[in-house]
Amino acid sequence: MNLKELAKALNLSFSTVSKALRDSHEISVATKNRVLAKAKELNYQVNPQASSLRKQKSKTIAVVIPEVVNDFFGPVINGIESIAQEKGYHVLIYLTHEDMQKEIAITKLLQNGRVDGIMMSLSEETSDTTHLQALRENEIPLVFFDRIAEDIDAPKVTTDDYNCGIKATEHLIENGCTRIAFLSIAPNLSISNKRMNGYLEALKKHNIKPDNGLILSCTGDEAKNKTLIKQLFKRKNRPDGIFASVEKLAIAAYEICAELTLTIPQDVKVICFSNMQTAAWLNPSLSTITQPAYEMGREGASILFKLVEKKGHHFLLENTVLNSALVARNSTKRS
Amino acid sequence: MNLKELAKALNLSFSTVSKALRDSHEISVATKNRVLAKAKELNYQVNPQASSLRKQKSKTIAVVIPEVVNDFFGPVINGIESIAQEKGYHVLIYLTHEDMQKEIAITKLLQNGRVDGIMMSLSEETSDTTHLQALRENEIPLVFFDRIAEDIDAPKVTTDDYNCGIKATEHLIENGCTRIAFLSIAPNLSISNKRMNGYLEALKKHNIKPDNGLILSCTGDEAKNKTLIKQLFKRKNRPDGIFASVEKLAIAAYEICAELTLTIPQDVKVICFSNMQTAAWLNPSLSTITQPAYEMGREGASILFKLVEKKGHHFLLENTVLNSALVARNSTKRS
DNA sequence: AAAACCAACGACAACGTTGTAGCAAATAAA
DNA sequence: TTTATTTGCTACAACGTTGTCGTTGGTTTT
Structure with missing residues (x-):
């Protein structure tokens, strides 16, 4: 069902029909109604690619x-x-x-x-x-x-990634953390850098020396990430706070803690950027920075x-x- | 950049160019290569709506x-x-x-x-x-x-909803449940009915009398659902097992249990259809039927x-x- | 050497719309 | 009454492709 057929059914030229359908002032109200009724009856729909091509x-x-x-x-x-x-x-x-x-x-x-x-x-x-x-x-x-x-x-x-980087880090500090690790992802991403800069700024503000060993460059490879996190927990001065820049790294941290029988939040506290709907139902419930x-x-x-x-x-x-x-x-x- | 312009740049007719691009046997290899090179140089891409309209x-x-x-x-x-x-x-x-x-x-x-x-x-x-x-x-x-x-x-x-309805219900029965509630959603949906039929079949198989009071017809209205679930838990013979046909109803059950200080799984056991990635990290971890x-x-x-x-x-x-x-x-x- | 054939390309008519230009008839202005 | 103007409609040329059908030259067949 196209314009031509619709026009034939109405005994009108197809340009008239086209205009009537688009409510042109050139067409009389009577004709418009006739066209609209017929179009509905025959279930006419404009062809999107023809229309797109033309317009x-x-x-x-x-x-x-x-x-x-x-x-x-x-x-x-x-x-x-x-x-x-x-x-x-x-x-x-x-x-x-x-x-x-x-x-x-x-x-x-x-x-x-x-x-x-x-x-x-x-x-x-x-x-x-x-x-x-x-x-x-x-x-x-x-x-x-x-x-x-x-x-x-x-x-x-x-979103205000830099500020939230600060807020999350300060939240950990306020709750007693002194050795806070930052789990970064994808150094190319602006968000990753902004969040890390917020983290560094918060440390500075609270006179905590940044420790490069506490900054993990994670990747898309989950197994590798877990190994990195495990190593992090096994070093002499184990971190007492984890700030994960994305959710999946926080979950990885949960898993590693379970493996190493470390208890959250007693042994380590964890916070991350996450929009998970069930964050409140995790064990333990997960503190998050939630984006709109x-x-x-x-x-x-x-x-x-x-x-x-x-x-x-x-x-x-x-x-x-x-x-x-x-x-x-x-x-x-x-x- | 369209065929016409590309043809002009090559001093060829645009039908020749079109054919060359689509690797027609009518065009010599030499011409094809020339066209392909020029097309790449000028970053030619076919116009999708013109092509769609024609084809x-x-x-x-x-x-x-x-x-x-x-x-x-x-x-x-x-x-x-x-x-x-x-x-x-x-x-x-x-x-x-x-x-x-x-x-x-x-x-x-x-x-x-x-x-x-x-x-x-x-x-x-x-x-x-x-x-x-x-x-x-x-x-x-x-x-x-x-x-x-x-x-x-x-x-x-x-998916094998009926069988899984049976399996989930039997799983609850095997773990000691006798008063199993089914939280249904949307009576129009085939999946909902199949899952419920599986539930009913399992009850029958294990000689448990189905109780209509244990079958909840939930809707899209979350507040209403919670009220229904709360009523369910407050009735004389409180259910000891919940089979939720969808995830959000299981989470609602978790919330109501927290409110009523009922413990999962001691007081009530819960299972549901869910593809949640963090089901293992919920508190308590959630038993699920996971669809592929x-x-x-x-x-x-x-x-x-x-x-x-x-x-x-x-x-x-x-x-x-x-x-x-x-x-x-x-x-x-x-x- | 004429007839048949083929390889490589061009002309052209769709595909279904839309907007501009044109063209009658009817109405308004001169 | 003639000349503008408006009203309501139609004709037509795009939009950018694609596939069919021609049209050349050149090569092969008989």
């Missing part, structure tokens, strides 16, 4: 993220989708699986009008950003969230649609910073 | 699911995306938020060639299926997974692409059933 707009955005099985990215998609649905846009999902090559391949797919805009959070691996620069050169509206590329000229939605993931999605999508809808507003380079919240639970409780 | 294929599939912040649907998307990426397809995500009206609106969007196929899991609310019938009539390849529509003629990928979510996504997508790629194979109405696994943990431990 040079796809009414689609892409969301490029590392993974979807994740308590942070899940709600973000939710937020993006809620705005997209309001605006009548469609949402394509692309997963990089933390692989820069995949990220590059995906950005290539998005260069030729498939989408009107892109929301993106970088993979852990991404060190080089020429593929992102290419997107900017093609003038495709682009908004980064959380894991941003600082050198790319695009709006960014982040849903709001980040909505905020980012709102900015993206501003860019998409009135192009040329490149001055709209707003960097939005939302606040995360520290939720203290038993894993950091003073004994 | 009447969108190279895109839709995934329609209730929600994305979910340890089941997350891995499913992962599985689907992995197959889609292999096949060079794009993935559109649509969330129904368990709302039948949204589900209907979404299916309408998918009627006119936007996608070549659909993977779908129904919303809790979906009782009527005429909107799904419409998809079938439009001959859009459609595969259901997990929450299927039994009366729609389409391939379905499910990622595999379901891959399996479903594989079937979908068979349908998409050779249309007319409607005999391909395979109903695939994958097995879930019962993982016993402390929440059902015999005291």
